[in-house]
Amino acid sequence: MRVLVDATAIPAQLRGVGRYLDNVLPALVTAGVEVTALAQARDRKHFEDLGVACVPDVAVPAGRAARLAWEQYGLPGVAARLAPDVLHSPHYTHPLRWRGPLAVTVHDGTFFSDPQWHTRTKGPFFRAATRLAVRRADVCIVPAQATADELHRRLGLEPDRAQVAHLGVDTALFKPPDAEAKARARAAAGLEPAEEFIAFLGTLEPRKNVPALIRGWVSACARLAGPPPALVLAGGAGWDRDLEAAVAAVPAGLRLLRPGYLPLAELPGLLGAATVVAYPSLGEGFGLPVLEAMACGAAVLTTRRLALPEVGGEAVAYAEPTDDSIADALGWLLTDPQLREQLGQAGLARAARFTWAACAEAHLRGYEHALRRSRQEGRR
Incomplete structure (x- = not known):
């Protein structure tokens, strides 16, 4: 099976699609798939270091609009020259001029179910891209059954x-951290060496429900007898208009830290050192931070929205995505170390079920389906 993967949409900071490709492409190579990546010049050595071959000497524009135009007018020619068994577009969009076997990854359906979570430009764009993928792709690869539904x-x-x-989790990286890794992550986040804290990891966008987390944390801290834990909001800046007001309302004496985007190597230390990892999202196509926190032995609090229960199962604590419910759940977890230990152990066991090898095998089944369907329709 020869698969050409359009990896040109990866941002400079490795967020969702970048993390996904960084892990699934090497796993596909290990599974015997002949993977060739189309990548921007800055990313070619990165993929080659991961054991993934790249198309040489293809100039891909770096700007978003220019890259999208190249996807439509440049990519089909490259794909026609290489003649892969399947073209895989891993981030919603795909070249409309390509008529061969096509797989498109659609990461979630919230652009339709909850358009208010997305910006006025992003929402219409990704709704249009998803409609086209559903209409034209031989197979849509999705990270959860909830997204397929x-x-x-x-x-x-x-x-x-x-x-x-x-999706899977790299247990060579995401594992219970040692004391040195915890200390390094604490320093990167601006924490004191022995300070307890609640950690959130993700882009600060409306669906992550961070203002409700802040208000729930404030309420939970008011009920504690001992020193209150800090709240660490780690992740890239987003467009949540309610965030700054929630931050401004935090009482004096509570510590809220916003270290921004942290290097990948620091994340296991942060997640594993946290008293609780809180991810009270309004809905996810998968919820990779929940899985990675479980793999680090953390006690995780999330919600039952969309795909999150598919990831957490019975190994995490759940709350409704409201201030009061989050406050109640945090108060319960912060005062029960035995429960946190039980959740940490259960999370480790459940996270072990989610491997990138299994994710790659599912991709291969999708590619095989795309090739069969294309042949049946006489396009291959």
């Missing part, structure tokens, strides 16, 4: 054209 309900995606590929 949402695309079926909203857009009529046939179940046999949806390939669920749960």
